[in-house]
Amino acid sequence: MLDTVFWPLVKIVVLLNAVMISVTFMTLLERKVIAWAQSRLGPMRVGPYGVLQAFADPIKLMTKEDITPANADKMMFTLAPILSLVPAFVVFAVIPFGDDPLYYVADINVGLLFLISVTSIGVYGIILAGWASNSKYPLLAGLRASAQLISYEIAVTMTLVSVILTAGTLSMVEIVEAQRETGWWIGFIQPVAFVLVLIGGLAETNRAPFDMPEAEQELTGGFHTEYSGMRFGLFFLAEYANMIVISAVVVVLFWGGWLRPFPSVGALALLDYIPSWIWMFSKMFLVLYLFIWIRATLPRYRYDQLMRIGWKVLIPIAIANVVITAVVKVLL
Amino acid sequence: MAETIVFYTLSVLILGLAILVVTAKNAVHSVVALVMTFLCVAALYVVLEAEFLAVIQILVYAGGIVVLYLFVVMLVNLGRSPEEHQDPRRLSVFGLGLAGAMLLEVAGIVVYSYNRSASTVTAPAAASPVQGNTQELGWLLYTDYLIPFELASVLLLVAMVGAIVLAKRDL
Amino acid sequence: MEITPAHYTVLSAALFTIGVIGVLVRRNIIIIFMAIELMLNAVNINLVAHAQQVENLVGQVFVVFVIAVAAAEAAVGLGIILAFYRNKETVNIDEMNVMRW
Known part of the structure; x- marks a missing residue:
């Protein structure tokens, strides 16, 4: 009872709180990095160097008035933020943050597939938010967002097939173990897949340069235009939690998860004294920094360009990658 | 014991949500209930030790097919509900009766085969x-x-x- | 109380019947399609339950095929609905009588 119910529950509580706290600091990090890229200072008023801004924002969101538009579909309007938040949090169950069972909630035999399928549920939150608001721009944004998510989901899933072929397993923990055994991060064996997942991950989390669903200039804010207070906060939380998930997926699949750099080089064995979870978190931080950097650097794509990249570039490359991987795997 | 609780909870959820799919006035509500039904069915597959199918159920049904339905429901932006147009020749009561008869028939088959209890035959597991x-x-x-x-x-x-x-x- | 495959069969039969009622009573063709998906799921529950009972994965293999067929059916069916809606501005199945003699 203690092992099957109590400790997993403790782990879940710790993990969810860690995710929420990291999300609040992600927003601060994002504002600081973008400010730095634009030669500004960013938030400086709350606390030293604006560090407490991370807590000021959620408090502001929680105390704001929560408005439901008069003509909105009340039930769906309430359900939408929940539907987008829950999948973003559920997938953390299968992400291994370290080499010990202490550092992950569950190691299930279809872990990667579970992750893909649960994240694909998140699209309902967005499309229903757009519809339930009963307002033109949110509906347009919701339809755009769901079309974008579905298109890029195909590309990412096809790409992950080649990763599964390389690792020979669906379990997240065993994928990292496979990288330890071969001594090569899959990112080096599958560079094309790495780039595809990175691009697809940007699109799946609605990040710049693919932040079409929330293009302020075109859609007055996006699918959550009609939302205020903590319901908007839930969408915000879901988006950043998804970013963390994507960064963890990229690290586990391509950068060796919790392994140290060059796991096969014996001369670097000294690095093993650094705990595994520190490697995992520092790699995730690098990926998240990369995402923010991209947002500060690249302009937004037009919608037709976005669709063309998804369907005519990413998906064919992903399929070709799967075929090549399979052939090489058979020949070797 | 745990399996019993899970089974009955999931059954009630599945049947309740399925009734909601069929009876909801608004097509979007139907679609959302359908997603929930499929998620509960996936949970049932996990109980039945079919993890891969459970995940495929979520991925293909909930994440793919039902999104398609939601898209079509939203594209088909109806000015008037299709239920307003009533075909006088339509026999809804007859339809309900047919469905009831079918339920009786299936129930009969289940009871009959259960009493025969021939299901103890174990097929040889494929090697x-x-x-x-x-x-x-x-x-x-x-x-x-x-x-x-x-x-x-x-x-x-x-x-x-x-x-x-x-x-x-x-x- | 032990859960036997008969329990799953009863659940599946009830779900199937709800699907049948939906197909026979509703007039919105999109809802009818969803009711068909419910019926397919009822069949799947049955197959998986009995596959577990006889300790053989063939039932699960058939579920994979059913899901593939359901995906194909949804794609083509919804395509037909959209094409029809573009011409007649309705999704009411009673008004879909262009092919009727």
């Missing part, structure tokens, strides 16, 4: 050289059921071409 639900399923699909599997892929290709031809205004 697969691999372990694990996903691996065994893959083994079966690529050995004994290779031709149906390939045919299914051809079917999906045909359906894809057909859907594009139907939905595109001018080719």
